[in-house]
Amino acid sequence: MSILTDLQERSPAGVLQVGALDDGKPLMRVAPQALPQIAGAAKELGFAHLACITGVDYPDEHEIEVIYNLYNYDQRENLVLKARTSRDEARLPSVSGVWRAALFLERETYDLLGVRFEGHPDLKRILLPEPWVGHPLRKDYEMNRQQFVSKGPQGEDVVSFDPQEGW
Secondary structure: OOHHHHHHHHOOOOEEEEEEOOOOOEEEEEOHHHHHHHHHHHHHOOOOEEEEEEEEEEHHHOEEEEEEEEEEOOOOEEEEEEEEEEOOOOEEEOOOOOOOOHHHHHHHHHHHHOOEEEOOOOOOOOOOOOOOOOOOOOOOOOOOOOOEEEEOOOOOEEEEOOOOOOO
């Protein structure tokens, strides 16, 4: 039995589509609410390594797709899970209870794409300072607007847009 068939049997309502990437890696598109259950089942089936969480912004479709790359060291297999969420209310359930690596990977995805992971114990920016405006991997991010970070009187990060401010 293939990993996709096994996961589909465990959560038939949560699996929206199965297939493969161009390089042959098995791919499963899942319903957002089923993500933690399917992630837990994948881990039980040997996919103990969450290698990466990334995402793609699809502004024309008003969605963000979050991509989870998993690896099974015993079987030397890859598995890709994908879940989509609305751009306006970018939220997915956290998988940090399944893989500890998600504690950092979800923070990175939140920082760069603005996806909020519900249930994450410490969701905050990890690469950029908290007051940073925008999410750099979104297609509508203003690349030509320079932001400058300085320290405020209490040691807090202060973001300004005029190069003369904060210097």
